[in-house]
Amino acid sequence: MLTRKKTVRLEIRNDRVREHFSVVIASMEGFLIQSVHDTMPADLLVLEIGDDTGQDFDYLTRARSTGKAKDFFLTSKTTSPDVLIQALRMGVKEFIPQPINEVELRKALLKYRDGSDLAPAAPKGPQRKGQIISVLGVKGGVGTTTIAVNLADSLVRLDGQPTVALIDMNRLFGEIPLFLSLEHVFNWVDISKNIARLDATYLTGILYRHRSGLRVLPSPDRVDDDKYTVTPQVIESMLRLMRTMFDYVIIDGGQAVDDISKTILRSADKVLLVAGLSLPCLINVKKLLKIFRELGYPPDPWVEVVINRFDKKSVITLREAEQSTGKKAFWAVPNDFNATMSAINQGKPLSMVEPGAEVTEAIAEMAAALAGRQTGGGREKEKEKRAFLGLKLY
Ligand SMILES: Nc1ncnc2c1ncn2[C@@H]1O[C@H](COP(=O)(O)OP(=O)(O)OP(=O)(O)O)[C@@H](O)[C@H]1O
Ligand SMILES: [Mg+2]
Incomplete structure (x- = not known):
């Protein structure tokens, strides 16, 4: 299928790293390593960013403007956010951190060779329409992030491996990187900085690939340039695009109901309100349901209530909670x-x-129900469980 091999030029000072790249590239079809003495423009230049990052980025600018290569990969020991952001601004295709993770390097090269790995979702052909599910806490600390992260993880594990993205919309100090051990990743402020370039390829490059297969977009972990604030328009464009790229987009919406969350609500196909069986939570469930009605959002089953930290022995029973809020709990x-x-x-x-724990299974079953799948235990078992909890069966 490949018409012409892609030429790769390695400008890597560290001998061992260069050797590692050479071995991996040589073992893959469709690539040809170019000699450093070759003056022909290469398809891909892999450039090492060393200790003097300023000098190396200047070199990259020159290499690009003189047409030394069409595309660029960077590799570096340094994975500071500044270096990553600058790399992104300069439009490099991939950033390969050192020490080299061979699996990730192969994936990056394959993606480069074969075009975007999400190419089927590109504008050609029928647009894929994924589901946007927004997880909102009715109060702080009720387990919104726990539900959002594990719901996304459960969806990605369903048969047929649906594509799933997880977005942190907590305005500042979102905790998803902590929940999934992510380091130095791009966040949605980077998207608003580069809104003009927003397309599937750009977004694919910016989303963190968790080893579960999840794509993750965290929130900023610091307050930087005020001029790049995230506006409802940015969020809207981003969600519109993500819907065409993924089967499910899960949003950890935190708890605020401001302009940004209203935009998310407008785009969402489903809203999960996370609450505990406590009076303050139930009061907030009622308030939020009223706000949604007033804002004209579609009623049932657009919004669902998820009771987290459910305990059969709790003072307020599930039935009482449902009576007081006027809404049956979804899960x-x-x-x-x-x-x-x-x-x-x-x-x-x-x-x-905790693969076998009830909490893990409950979230996995909720994911299956949201995806319209039959759960492992069969309908009868599920029915029993639901009846036991006093919940409806889907
Ligand atoms: N089902 C559960 N059972 C017991 N504890 C839970 C459960 N879900 C979450 N927690 C605990 O509740 C705490 C808060 O969880 P989490 O960070 O997910 O909540 P949050 O609503 O996202 O909080 P914040 O408002 O700070 O963003 C954590 O200590 C977590 O372990
Ligand atoms: Mg949280």
Whole structure:
């Protein structure tokens, strides 16, 4: 299928790293390593960013303007946000951190060779329409991030491996990087800075690839340039694009109801309100349901209530909660502080840390129900479980 091999030029000072690149590239079809003495423009230039990052970025600017190569990969020991952001601004295709992760390097090269790995979702052909699910806490600390992260992780594990993106919309200091051990990743401020370039290829490059297969977009972890604030327009464009790229887009919406969250609500196909069985939570569920009605959002089943930290012995029963809010709970996720805390502390989803725990299964079953799939235990088992919790069966 490949018509012409892509020429790759390696400008890497560190001998071992250069050797590593050479071996990997030589083992792959469709590439030809170019000699450094060759004056022909290369398809791809892999450039090492050393200690003097300023000098190396100047070199990159010159190499690009003189047409030394069409595309660029950078590799570096330094993965500081500044270097990553600058790399992004300069439109490099991939950033390969050192020490080299061979699997990631192969994936990056394959993606480069074959075009965007999300190419089928590109504008050609029928537009794929994914579901946007916004997870909103009715109060701080009710487990919104726990539900959002593990829901996304459960969806990506469903048969047929749906494509799933997880976005952190907590305005500042979102915690998804902590929940999934992500380091130095781009966040949505970078998107607003580069809004003119926003397309599937750009977004694919910017989203963090978690090893579960999830794509993640965290929130900013610092307050930088005020001039790049995230506007509702940016969010809207981003969500519109993501819907064409992924089967599911899960949003950790935190708890605020401001202009940004209203935009998210407008785009969302489903809103999950996370609440605990406590009076303040239930009061807020009622308030939010009223706000949604007043804002003209579609009623049932657009918004669903998820009771987190569910405990059969709690003072307020599920039935009482449903009566007071006037809404049946969609799902109840059992209380298991040890499992959720150990997942957070290890920076891994529950499926990796506590695969058999009830809390893990409950979220996985909720994901299956949201995706319209039959769960592992069969309908009868599910019916029993639902009846036991006093929930409806989907
Ligand atoms: N089902 C559960 N059972 C027991 N504890 C839970 C459960 N879900 C979450 N928790 C615990 O609640 C705490 C808060 O969780 P999490 O950070 O997910 O909440 P949040 O609503 O996103 O908080 P914030 O408002 O700070 O963003 C964590 O310590 C977590 O372990
Ligand atoms: Mg949170």
